């Protein structure tokens with residue numbers, strides 16, 4: 189396995205009321221290709237900031253972030269935008285779809301903006317993704333008709349249209365009920381099984397139980413990491429995994 193994302197002495201500070209707020213403190217980590225990783229920690233500990241700084245959506249203050257071995261911290265904005273567009277996918281709690289477009293048009297939209305876009309190829313790809321996430325019958329529906337779980341599936345399809353190497357999720361199940369959460373996690377597990385690296389921020393130990401490594405952040409410090417086997421839905425031991433994560437979080441000061 190090779191490393192897809194690597195952070196060395198990652199620091200992030202922001203200006204706040206004439207002071208510097210030190211959000212991330214000397215974070216060192218590696219994410220391996222094909223891994224499924226969760227980031228947990230108390231509210232305000234820096235989880236989302238970590239995700240944004242690792243994915244180049246935000247700029248680190250000092251240290252290094254490498255994507256597939258290349259330093260991204262020093263790239264120009266346009267170069268970074270190309271990497272985000274072609275190699276990374278993003279899903280958020282706040283789904284942010286375009287209200288005047290159908291489900292399938294929302295999925296196709298990011299791919300159509302590129303100059304050499306072939307609409308037929310993109311349409312076929314989008315259909316396959318809708319099938320994979322079980323919403324192909326809703327393809328032509330308007331976004332306003334979708335449930336939260338359905339819309340999050342659309343957002344996942346949209347994030348996958350460029351076949352990214354890594355999918356970043358900031359609380360992608362945060363606004364969903366437990367049934368939709370389980371369905372979305374099953375989809376993410378399937379995507380991961382096919383080779384896409386997945387990194388999620390979550391408050392939910394049940395969600396983290398479906399990943400294979402949990403990073404625990406407290407006050408901007410990466411204080412602990414828990415490695416597990418890859419989750420296999422065929423032998424569902426997620427309850428046990430969840431209990432062991434909760435125990436581990438408490439042992440580490442939650």
Ligand SMILES: Nc1ncnc2c1ncn2[C@@H]1O[C@H](COP(=O)(O)OP(=O)(O)OP(=O)(O)O)[C@@H](O)[C@H]1O
Nearest residue numbers: 202204209211229230231232233234235236237238
């Ligand atoms: N641009 C910014 N300007 C000022 N403060 C910021 C900025 N970005 C983040 N913060 C602060 O940094 C801290 C970490 O924020 P972050 O959103 O990364 O935490 P989090 O662990 O994801 O929180 P939550 O679980 O509540 O979503 C918070 O106190 C937040 O208010």
